[in-house]
Amino acid sequence: MSTRPTLHAVEAGVSYLKDVEQLRISFNSGRTRSLEWRKAQLMALKRMLVENQHDVLMALKADLGKCETESMVAEQGYLLSDIDHTLKHLSKWMRPRPVSTPLVAWPGKSFQQPEPLGTVLIIGAWNYPLQLLLAPYIAALAAGNCAILKPSELAEETSHLIARLIPNYMDTKCVAVIEGGKEETTALLACRWDHIFYTGGEAVGKIVMSAAAKHLTPVTLELGGKSPCIVDKNTNLTVTARRLVWGKWMNAGQTCIAPDYVLIESGFEHQFIDAIKKELTTQYGKKPLTSKDYGNIINHRHLARLKSYLEGTNKVYGGDVDETRPAMSPTLVLAPTSDAKVMQEEIFGPILPIVTVSNINEAIQFINARPKPLALYAFSDDDSVLDNIIAQTSSGSVCTNDTMLFMTNPELPFGGVGNSGMGSYHGRAGFDTFSHIKTVMKRAFAFDVPFRYAPFSKLKLWL
Numbered sequence: 001m002s003t004r005p006t007l008h009a010v011e012a013g014v015s016y017l018k019d020v021e022q023l024r025i026s027f028n029s030g031r032t033r034s035l036e037w038r039k040a041q042l043m044a045l046k047r048m049l050v051e052n053q054h055d056v057l058m059a060l061k062a063d064l065g066k067c068e069t070e071s072m073v074a075e076q077g078y079l080l081s082d083i084d085h086t087l088k089h090l091s092k093w094m095r096p097r098p099v100s101t102p103l104v105a106w107p108g109k110s111f112q113q114p115e116p117l118g119t120v121l122i123i124g125a126w127n128y129p130l131q132l133l134l135a136p137y138i139a140a141l142a143a144g145n146c147a148i149l150k151p152s153e154l155a156e157e158t159s160h161l162i163a164r165l166i167p168n169y170m171d172t173k174c175v176a177v178i179e180g181g182k183e184e185t186t187a188l189l190a191c192r193w194d195h196i197f198y199t200g201g202e203a204v205g206k207i208v209m210s211a212a213a214k215h216l217t218p219v220t221l222e223l224g225g226k227s228p229c230i231v232d233k234n235t236n237l238t239v240t241a242r243r244l245v246w247g248k249w250m251n252a253g254q255t256c257i258a259p260d261y262v263l264i265e266s267g268f269e270h271q272f273i274d275a276i277k278k279e280l281t282t283q284y285g286k287k288p289l290t291s292k293d294y295g296n297i298i299n300h301r302h303l304a305r306l307k308s309y310l311e312g313t314n315k316v317y318g319g320d321v322d323e324t325r326p327a328m329s330p331t332l333v334l335a336p337t338s339d340a341k342v343m344q345e346e347i348f349g350p351i352l353p354i355v356t357v358s359n360i361n362e363a364i365q366f367i368n369a370r371p372k373p374l375a376l377y378a379f380s381d382d383d384s385v386l387d388n389i390i391a392q393t394s395s396g397s398v399c400t401n402d403t404m405l406f407m408t409n410p411e412l413p414f415g416g417v418g419n420s421g422m423g424s425y426h427g428r429a430g431f432d433t434f435s436h437i438k439t440v441m442k443r444a445f446a447f448d449v450p451f452r453y454a455p456f457s458k459l460k461l462w463l
């Protein structure tokens, strides 16, 4: 069931009530509860991705100029391994989770029983338009929910492809794709949901949360922000530069967990810049804007936003623009002031500001004076420096001596803290997010100790 609303219906703000109601009826019929249904749906989703791999890669190329290898690793391949991991562990995740029972409740047993939430809304972002919509869907399916998927309108080709494929493979009584932007999302948010899972910027996150509050609907907000990267003087500079370039310029920097800016001890910055330049040339060549491995900027509005971040800054490398792709080459900005736009807003593009500090403690203070980031990176050969950074800062995730790789471990929940979001997913964390972990105590009739019942005067005889 793929629905394109009429403008009139959207204005009326009621266009999706029927869609949601249909899913609710399916959910209430118990259709989604069995392990068999969930596994069959996950297998169907896997088939959908495998059989349409070419179309998926082409859509991602059209939307973001993503090269096939990057799409295979970060979108298609990521989802396939997520499905495999989920299929492998699902029956274990669904089992009751026993806990001990206190003496007063003997004989009896206590456990936590995961149960599906019901009908959920998943709103995706445009930067990894397939992964960020379908990874939460995998978790929602695994947990036995019905779902409406709202892809990002900015990644238009991927959105259309998902809307076309889902009804051909999945149980259409239990899922619908609704395409559109602000108006459609607003209409969707007016409906009552059992959970809303939103990936995107902070401003819309607030809109989602206040809409959810009207129905007391729980939300997961996967937001963004400025993810810092501390580089200690005492580091393996070659590997540091290689991994930083990989994490920063994949998808042309349009990654929520890309290192946003670098904090480095002053005196070391020029050596660091040389190493980054060398590595950029190795990975993307002397003319990155002609490299087929280098991605586009999603649209001209975002390119203009990125260009405005460079105004009045000390650009020491890159800054070239191709208006037709559209794209911006890898760009380094040295020592921006704290009030510069490039240090005030999430960059979400190929610009890397390099901020100098007098020591690592100052870098920690710099981070702690700002909103809690989604990810934090630190490079050092000295483990005590890394442990100190981990202990003294707060962020959704930390990864030391690498960037972004923590995402590949399904055992690690992924999510933000403070302004970078709330709730988490990936692996069992995703299953739990889309489940209610119900408390159950099962008692037997034996040993019905009378003292807990009134009249309590009986108790006095014993005291």
Ligand code: NAD
Residues within 6 Å of the ligand: 123, 124, 125, 126, 127, 128, 132, 150, 151, 152, 153, 180, 181, 182, 185, 186, 199, 200, 201, 202, 203, 204, 205, 207, 221, 222, 223, 224, 225, 255, 256, 257, 346, 348, 374, 416, 421
């Ligand atoms: P966005 O907030 O503009 O859009 C996200 C979704 O919200 C889209 O589906 C869009 O249709 C919808 N939307 C837009 N405006 C709306 C409105 N006024 N009312 C209701 N719905 C609306 O975000 P974006 O530009 O797509 O994504 C960029 C941000 O997302 C960055 O901050 C980035 O860090 C963050 N992000 C976070 C993660 C994560 O996993 N934590 C992943 C990707 C992106």
